[in-house]
Structure formats: C-alpha cells, structure tokens
Amino acid sequence: MMAFTNCLEKRKxxxxxxxxxxxxxxxxxxxxxxxxxxxxxLYESCGLGNGSQANNPLLQELPDPITKATxxxxxxxxxxxxxxxxxxNDAEGRTQLVNLTANGKTISVAALVQxxxxxxxxxxxxxxxxxxxxxxxxxxGANAYPLVSATETMSYRIFSGVxxxxxxxxxxxxxxxIHQTYMGRENVIQESLLADYNKNPEYWKxxxxxxxxxxxxxxxxxxxxxKGHEYNNHxxxxxxxxxxxxxxxxxxxxxxxxxxxxxxxxxxVINRREMHWLRIDRYYTSDAAPENYKEAEIASENPEVVFxxxxxxxxxxxxxxxxxxxxxxxxxxxxxxxxxxxxxxGTRYCAxxxxxxxxxxxxxxxxxxxxxxxxxxxxxxxxxxxxxxxxVTVRSRGVMEKCSFCVQRIQSGKLTPRRTADHYKxxx
Amino acid sequence: xxPTSAVREILITGGKTVRDVSExxxxxxxxxxxxxxxxxxxxxxxxxxxxxxxxxxxxWEGIGVWGLNKTVGWAWDITNFVWWVGIGHAGTLISAIxxxxxxxxxxxxxxxxxxxxxxxxxxxxxFPLVHMGRLWLGMYWVLPLPNTWGSLxxxxxxxxxxxxFAITTYFTVSLVFWYIGLIPDFAVIxxxxxxxxxxxxxxxxxxLSFGWxxxxxxxxxxxxxxxxxxxxxxxxxxxxxxxxxxxxATSIVPGWHTTIFPPYFVAGAIFSGFAMVLTLLIVTRxxxxxxxxxxxxxxxxxxxxxxxxxxxxxxxxxxxxxxxWYGMVPAEYYAFYNRATGPYWWAYWSMMTCxxxxxxxxxxxxxxxxxxxxxxxxxxxxxxxxxxxxxIIVTSVHRDYLPSSWSMFYPTMYDVGxxxxxxxxxxTAFFLFAKFFPVINMAEVKSIIKSTSEKKx
Numbered sequence: 001m002m003a004f005t006n007c008l009e010k011r012k013x014x015x016x017x018x019x020x021x022x023x024x025x026x027x028x029x030x031x032x033x034x035x036x037x038x039x040x041x042l043y044e045s046c047g048l049g050n051g052s053q054a055n056n057p058l059l060q061e062l063p064d065p066i067t068k069a070t071x072x073x074x075x076x077x078x079x080x081x082x083x084x085x086x087x088x089n090d091a092e093g094r095t096q097l098v099n100l101t102a103n104g105k106t107i108s109v110a111a112l113v114q115x116x117x118x119x120x121x122x123x124x125x126x127x128x129x130x131x132x133x134x135x136x137x138x139x140x141g142a143n144a145y146p147l148v149s150a151t152e153t154m155s156y157r158i159f160s161g162v163x164x165x166x167x168x169x170x171x172x173x174x175x176x177x178i179h180q181t182y183m184g185r186e187n188v189i190q191e192s193l194l195a196d197y198n199k200n201p202e203y204w205k206x207x208x209x210x211x212x213x214x215x216x217x218x219x220x221x222x223x224x225x226x227k228g229h230e231y232n233n234h235x236x237x238x239x240x241x242x243x244x245x246x247x248x249x250x251x252x253x254x255x256x257x258x259x260x261x262x263x264x265x266x267x268x269v270i271n272r273r274e275m276h277w278l279r280i281d282r283y284y285t286s287d288a289a290p291e292n293y294k295e296a297e298i299a300s301e302n303p304e305v306v307f308x309x310x311x312x313x314x315x316x317x318x319x320x321x322x323x324x325x326x327x328x329x330x331x332x333x334x335x336x337x338x339x340x341x342x343x344x345x346g347t348r349y350c351a352x353x354x355x356x357x358x359x360x361x362x363x364x365x366x367x368x369x370x371x372x373x374x375x376x377x378x379x380x381x382x383x384x385x386x387x388x389x390x391x392v393t394v395r396s397r398g399v400m401e402k403c404s405f406c407v408q409r410i411q412s413g414k415l416t417p418r419r420t421a422d423h424y425k426x427x428x
Numbered sequence: 429x430x431p432t433s434a435v436r437e438i439l440i441t442g443g444k445t446v447r448d449v450s451e452x453x454x455x456x457x458x459x460x461x462x463x464x465x466x467x468x469x470x471x472x473x474x475x476x477x478x479x480x481x482x483x484x485x486x487x488w489e490g491i492g493v494w495g496l497n498k499t500v501g502w503a504w505d506i507t508n509f510v511w512w513v514g515i516g517h518a519g520t521l522i523s524a525i526x527x528x529x530x531x532x533x534x535x536x537x538x539x540x541x542x543x544x545x546x547x548x549x550x551x552x553x554x555f556p557l558v559h560m561g562r563l564w565l566g567m568y569w570v571l572p573l574p575n576t577w578g579s580l581x582x583x584x585x586x587x588x589x590x591x592x593f594a595i596t597t598y599f600t601v602s603l604v605f606w607y608i609g610l611i612p613d614f615a616v617i618x619x620x621x622x623x624x625x626x627x628x629x630x631x632x633x634x635x636l637s638f639g640w641x642x643x644x645x646x647x648x649x650x651x652x653x654x655x656x657x658x659x660x661x662x663x664x665x666x667x668x669x670x671x672x673x674x675x676x677a678t679s680i681v682p683g684w685h686t687t688i689f690p691p692y693f694v695a696g697a698i699f700s701g702f703a704m705v706l707t708l709l710i711v712t713r714x715x716x717x718x719x720x721x722x723x724x725x726x727x728x729x730x731x732x733x734x735x736x737x738x739x740x741x742x743x744x745x746x747x748x749x750x751x752x753w754y755g756m757v758p759a760e761y762y763a764f765y766n767r768a769t770g771p772y773w774w775a776y777w778s779m780m781t782c783x784x785x786x787x788x789x790x791x792x793x794x795x796x797x798x799x800x801x802x803x804x805x806x807x808x809x810x811x812x813x814x815x816x817x818x819x820i821i822v823t824s825v826h827r828d829y830l831p832s833s834w835s836m837f838y839p840t841m842y843d844v845g846x847x848x849x850x851x852x853x854x855x856t857a858f859f860l861f862a863k864f865f866p867v868i869n870m871a872e873v874k875s876i877i878k879s880t881s882e883k884k885x
Contacts, residue, residue, distance in 0.1 A: 091836075092836065178834070179831045179832065179833075179834040182832075183831050185758065185831070187758070188829070188830060209758075268492075271492075271495075272497035272499060273492070273497050273498055274498070279832075281832035283832065293765055293766075293769075308832075310832065319679070322583075322585045322678075323588065323678075323679065324586055324588075325570045325582060325583055325586040325588040325589040325592070326566070326570060326582060327582070343569075344561070345561065345562045345563075345565050345566030345570070346491070346560050346562050347556075347559070347566070347588055348559075349501070349502075349586070349679075351498070351501045352501040352679065352681060353679045353680055355828065355829040355830070356829070356830060357498065357499055357828070357829075357832075357833035361561065362490075362561065363490055363491055363492030363496070364490040396562075397490045397561065398490065398562040399562065400561075
C-alpha cells in the first residue's frame with residue numbers, strides 16, 4: 001500500500017505542483033515547427049506508476065481512470081491518426097498491435113483510440129514489460145524505458161523520429177467499461193454550472209421527470225407501492241462529493257483490500273466479470289443529440305469527461321430484495337441492504353433487477369483455486385491468504401456479493417464505544 | 429356408440445374397426461424396433477451424453493463456463509427454460525381444454541402431445557435448477573419447508589418462488605393425467621400379450637395398468653377422473669406461463685416490465701407447443717404408418733391454432749412497441765429501439781420473420797394441408813419462439829439503465845451444450861415412449877371410429 005500512496009503522491013505532484021515553466025522550456029527547446037511524425041509522451045500510469053509495483057494484482061486490475069483498461073499496456077492514439085493508419089477499436093476492446101519506434105528502439109504494444117487525445121500525439125505508460133517481477137506482473141506489455149531520450153537530459157517527451165506502424169496481429173484489451181457515453185441520459189448525469197446552481201439550487205428537480213397520478217403530474221419519489229421502513233436508530237448512507245472526484249480509483253483499491261474482493265485476471269475482465277464492489281464510471285460527452293441513439297454512442301473527438309463513483313445504493317425499497325426466492329438479500333433495521341452469502345443460492349435475479357448493476361457474482365471459485373493463482377495470489381496461496389481481512393467472509397463459488405457499506409466497520413464503530421469506559425460514563 | 433355429427437369430417441380414415449385400432453397401435457409396442465428407430469435413438473443418446481458432459485463441467489467448474497457476465501445474468505439458461513415450458517403447453521391444451529370443449533379431433537394426438545409436455549417440462553426444469561450458483565442448496569431452500577432457522581423462509585414476493593409452485597404443480601398434474609389415460613391402453617397390450625403367450629410382457633403391462641379389469645364401473649371411474657384432471661389442468665394452461673412471464677413482468681428491467689406479458693406468453697406458449705406437436709407427429713405418423721389416425725384434417729386444425737396464436741403474438745410484439753413509444757419512458761423507449769436496431773437486431777428480426785410472417789402462410793389452404801410445408805414451418809416457428817425468449821431476456825438486460833455497464837453476451841460451448849442436453853433427453857425419452865407406450869390413445873380413438881360408413885371392401 002505504501003507504494004500505491006507514493007504513486008498517488010506523485011500523481012498529485014504532476015497535477016498540482018509541476019514545474020510548468022520547466023516543462024514549457026523543455027518543450028520549446030526541442031519542438032521545431034519542421035518536426036514530422038508523432039510526438040510521444042511517456043507517462044506513469046495511475047495504477048502502476050513507474051512499475052515498481054507491477055506485481056501487485058490490485059493495481060493491475062485497477063481500471064485506468066480514463067481508458068478503463070486493466071492488465072494491459074497500450075499506446076493511446078487520436079481517432080484521426082488511428083483512422084489514417086487503419087487502426088480500429090471495437091466495443092469489446094479488440095484492437096491491433098502496433099510497432100512503435102522512438103530513439104531507434106521499437107516496442108510492440110496494442111493501440112487504444114483515445115477520445116480527446118490531440119492528433120499527432122501518442123501516449124505510452126512506463127512501468128510495463130517487466131521480466132523479473134513475480135508471477136502476477138511478468139511480461140505484461142512492453143518496457144517503454146528504452147524509448148526515453150537521454151541525449152542531453154532525461155526527457156519523457158519525444159518529438160522526433162517517432163514512427164508507428166500497424167501490424168495485423170490482433171489484441172484484445174480488458175476494459176471494465178465498454179460503453180463510452182452516457183447516451184445523454186439526464187437521470188444518469190445530473191450536473192449544472194455553478195452560476196446556474198447558485199441562482200436556483202433546485203434546478204435539477206425541475207428538469208426531473210414527473211409521473212402522472214390521479215392528482216396530476218407528481219414527483220416520482222412521492223408515489224410508492226411499498227410501505228417503507230421504520231428507522232428507529234441509525235439509517236446509514238454514504239455521501240460522495242462528485243465535484244471533487246477525480247476518478248483516480250484509490251477507493252476501488254481500498255474497497256478491494258478491505259472487503260477481500262477477488263481479483264479475477266485479464267480473461268475474466270474481458271468476460272465482463274470483474275468483481276469490484278465499487279467502480280468509477282467514466283462517461284464521455286457526445287456531439288450527437290440524445291435522441292440520436294446511434295450517434296450518441298460515439299464519444300466526441302474532444303469530449304468532456306465526467307466521473308461517477310458507483311456502488312450499492314442501499315435502496316430503501318430495493319428491487320433486488322423482492323426478487324430473491326430465498327430472501328438472501330434483505331433490508332436491515334438500519335437501512336443497509338445486506339447480502340447474506342450463506343443463504344444465497346445464486347439465481348442472479350437480484351443482479352438482473354439492479355438498476356445500478358453493482359452486484360457481482362462468483363462465477364468460479366476465485367479463492368483456493370489454482371486457475372486463479374497467477375492473477376490473485378493473495379487468495380490462492382497460503383502466504384497470500386494471510387493478508388485477507390479476517391473481518392470479512394471470503395465468498396464461495398455461486399453466490400452473489402456486493403457493497404456492504406463496510407458493515408464490519410459500522411459494527412466495530414458501534415461496538416467499540418460500548419466496550420470502553422467512556423460509554424458507561426456517557427450512559428450515566 | 430358415440431353420436432357423430434354429419435357435418436364433422438371423419439376423423440379416423442381407412443374404415444378402421446375396433447380390432448384394427450388395437451392392432452395398428454399395439455404393433456409398434458410389440459414388434460422389434462426398426463433400424464430407423466435404433467439410428468434415431470442412438471443419435472439422441474449421443475446428444476444426451478454430450479450434454480451430460482457439459483452439465484458435469486458446469487457443476488464442477490461453476491456457472492462461469494457459460495458466457496454470462498455482470499450485466500447479463502440470464503441468457504441461454506432462462507431462454508431455454510421458457511422455451512421448453514412453452515412447448516409443454518400444447519399437450520395440456522390438447523388434452524384438457526379441447527376435452528372440455530369436446531373437440532374429438534384431439535383424441536388421435538393427445539397421447540403424444542401429453543408425453544411431449546412431460547418431457548418438455550423435465551427439460552425446462554433442468555435450467556432453473558442448473559442455472560443456480562449453488563444448486564445443491566437451492567433445490568430445497570426454495571421450498572417452504574419447516575426448518576430451524578427461525579424466521580428464515582422462502583420469499584413469497586419472488587416470482588422465482590411462484591415458478592417453483594407453478595412448474596411442480598404443472599408437472600405433477602400433467603404426469604398423473606397422462607398416466608391415467610395410459611392405463612386402459614396398457615391393459616390392451618397386456619391382454620394381447622396374454623393371448624400371444626408372452627408372459628413377461630403381460631406381467632409388465634399388467635403392473636403398468638394397475639390390473640385394469642375393464643369393468644363398466646372401472647370405466648366410469650376412469651371417465652370421472654379424466655374429467656376432473658382435465659378441469660384441474662385447464663387453469664394450469666393459462667397460469668403456468670403467466671407465472672413464468674411474471675419473472676420478467678414484475679421486474680424493473682426496461683423491456684421486461686410489461687403488463688402485456690401474461691397473455692402474450694400464454695399465446696406464444698401454445699403457438700410453439702402446437703408447432704412442436706406437429707414436428708413430432710408428422711414424423712411419428714410416417715414412421716409408424718399412422719396416416720389414418722393422424723390425418724391431414726388433424727394437421728390442418730393444428731395449423732389453424734398456429735395462425736391464431738401466431739397472430740396474437742404478432743399483435744403483442746407491435747403493441748409492446750406502441751406502448752414503448754406512447755409511454756415515453758426513456759429507458760423503455762431505448763430498450764425497444766435497441767431491440768430492433770441494436771447489436772442484437774438479427775435476433776429480433778429472426779423472431780419477427782419466424783413468428784409473425786411465417787404462420788400467416790397458413791391462411792392458404794394449400795399450404796396448411798401440405799405435410800412438407802407444415803413440417804418446415806413448424807420448425808421455423810420454434811426457432812422464432814426461441815429467439816423471442818432470447819430477445820426478451822438478453823436484449824433487455826444487456827443495455828438497461830446505466831450505460832457504463834452495458835455489455836454483450838456471447839454463448840460458449842457449455843451454453844450450447846446445456847441446450848443440446850435437453851434435446852438429447854427430449855428425443856431419447858420420446859423415442860422410448862414411442863417404442864414402449866401406445867402413441868395413440870386407443871380407448872378414445874375407438875369411441876370415434878365410424879366402422880360402417882367407410883368400410884373398405
């Protein structure tokens with residue numbers, strides 16, 4: 001975890017305290033208007049950083065904030081350049097390998113068409129292609145360090161002599177999100193400008209859909225066929241500041257660690273079965289009007305990006321609860337939607353009926369199973385299992401799981417003061 | 429002697445006598461199986477074995493060997509379940525509703541149709557069982573059994589629980605109804621075996637017929653039981669598929685949450701069931717030379733049922749689209765747009781072609797009385813009905829509320845394997861039935877033959 005924190009520190013430095021003047025002078029010294037070919041930017045990815053933690057499966061399976069790719073190394077390329085070179089990405093992440101040459105060195109990586117990337121630029125992450133790092137991270141991607149130009153000073157931006165050549169070799173990237181836009185759905189992304197918000201904070205309510213009732217058009221939340229629940233004690237909720245979220249994904253890793261969420265490996269991510277209880281949805285804007293469904297699926301060439309952390313909403317009248325034939329998922333007296341693993345028989349009806357699609361099924365036995373040792377040693381080796389959180393059950397094959405609002409921490413938070421003298425003092 | 433209407437067409441041709449009926453039907457049971465039977469039976473058995481291998485893999489490795497994912501939690505499994513349950517419905521309709529409506533033409537086909545129902549329901553039931561992540565617990569936890577877990581019981585809100593009751597009731601009633609009908613016919617085979625001196629067969633069929641004595645009193649009881657069971661089965665024809673449709677209709681998935689589903693599913697079930705009855709009977713009548721019992725007239729009447737139910741289904745499809753447009757619920761609006769034009773457009777248009785357009789061909793008398801056309805269209809209809817369930821299940825759930833989770837479903841060998849398993853079982857069971865059980869209800873057919881007017885000399 002230390003290394004991960006370091007990575008974040010570094011990221012912060014890049015974001016907030018970079019030496020802008022230095023960077024600009026570096027660019028201006030080597031940039032010439034006569035330069036032809038691509039500009040290459042070598043960067044440290046949010047998950048792997050410089051690669052020292054390449055053997056950490058939590059980081060390998062952490063989706064990149066923007067590309068949503070896991071376990072993979074790729075060169076990001078603008079749509080315009082990709083079209084010229086004949087590189088095509090489909091919705092399933094199928095792409096081609098390309099030979100990227102810079103400073104006389106060539107690496108072979110997959111190409112990922114990145115909306116918003118400036119034409120004429122390429123981006124390649126450092127930290128991949130390690131050959132002696134451990135079972136998990138070995139030989140994933142290509143080592144981009146040899147491309148670093150070290151003639152005068154170390155430069156991670158290369159302005160000349162960069163060529164890209166498409167090969168016929170097919171490659172499939174493992175992305176956790178394969179649909180790029182939010183289809184103009186205002187009920188998915190609700191946002192407004194600060195000025196508008198200050199003028200009228202209830203703005204979003206006015207644009208929200210109304211439903212017809214005997215008493216005319218009313219707010220949908222005012223009608224219910226359910227009687228609701230009584231909350232005599234706590235009623236838990238989680239607030240996430242969407243204005244602050246940068247989509248970095250550290251909460252995803254934290255959740256994985258806290259809740260013993262299985263890391264499932266590249267193939268299972270391609271099968272759309274990553275187990276993350278908490279995910280960051282990333283949506284691009286589209287140039288098309290929302291009614292134009294076909295066009296609205298395609299991200300703008302230079303889109304706006306919005307992040308939306310998504311986890312179990314612990315609905316007050318949860319659709320998953322009513323459909324379970326054995327009542328394995330229920331509403332607690334404190335408003336939590338609780339998943340009872342040992343009662344679950346795995347019909348997956350709850351997941352189908354979940355509008356947020358936050359429920360995750362144990363398709364295989366992800367622990368103590370040789371087939372997953374490589375991608376998830378912490379659940380499949382004796383030593384690895386010692387890092388699991390003893391407060392949280394490791395789920396068995398065939399059961400559904402999902403965010404519990406860290407119920408183990410809630411319980412501990414409630415119980416600790418009861419055990420301490422302070423509590424009794426307060427009680428008196 | 430049954431009174432017969434002069435305007436009704438003769439149902440059994442060839443001037444059969446009572447003795448001819450026993451002879452024609454029992455011959456299949458008494459004779460050695462033909463080469464054709466052995467070939468067909470062996471192929472079914474191979475399919476079954478392959479299916480068992482795939483099933484074993486699913487049970488050993490986990491549901492993950494199927495192509496399902498975080499977004500699409502049901503695909504081929506529940507598609508096949510609904511498809512097979514639907515097929516079963518024709519048998520019950522023929523034996524129960526047509527009995528109550530005194531449609532005597534059902535007498536030649538009800539036995540095979542009921543057998544089909546039973547095997548189809550068994551095939552259907554494998555899917556809800558196997559699709560569970562923990563079958564070994566689920567198969568009894570879904571039953572409201574007394575237990576020591578305090579208030580922990582089955583969830584009566586869940587449509588899956590209603591399914592459990594619907595399917596088990598349906599299976600039990602159908603099995604009993606079918607078996608009661610078989611009893612007098614088993615007795616015929618026993619009596620013939622006794623006369624022929626075949627002691628083994630006489631003993632077996634005597635046991636199967638529960639020592640049927642053919643007394644007037646016995647017949648009276650038999651008739652009453654048959655009528656009571658028909659009465660019990662009749663609501664089941666409507667209720668079973670209604671409840672199956674509740675799995676979808678009561679959910680909140682756009683494209684599933686539709687109040688039109690119950691009637692639409694029932695019509696679709698009868699539609700596909702009659703198609704399957706035709707597929708099976710056209711082959712059976714040919715192989716067992718039963719052209720006099722299952723005549724073109726029978727086939728024509730069944731084709732008329734197919735036009736009616738096929739048209740109801742077609743109207744339902746169009747109504748769904750109208751309501752999606754008229755209702756202006758964005759997610760539902762998109763779900764239906766996506767059905768017809770999205771990545772699964774080919775499944776949608778296969779469904780429309782097979783289910784809506786193809787049965788309309790039966791308006792032409794020439795086509796609905798043609799064996800080859802009927803046989804081909806009966807298969808086309810069932811392909812269409814499979815796609816209908818696939819379209820409803822997969823295209824709705826693969827793109828629902830949050831575009832971030834939208835994904836595709838790709839079947840694996842094991843998805844296909846489970847389907848093949850049920851085909852293997854279905855045909856293996858049907859061939860065994862056709863060989864060892866009388867495929868036509870002799871007792872009932874004997875009541876409608878007109879042996880005087882059509883006698884061949």
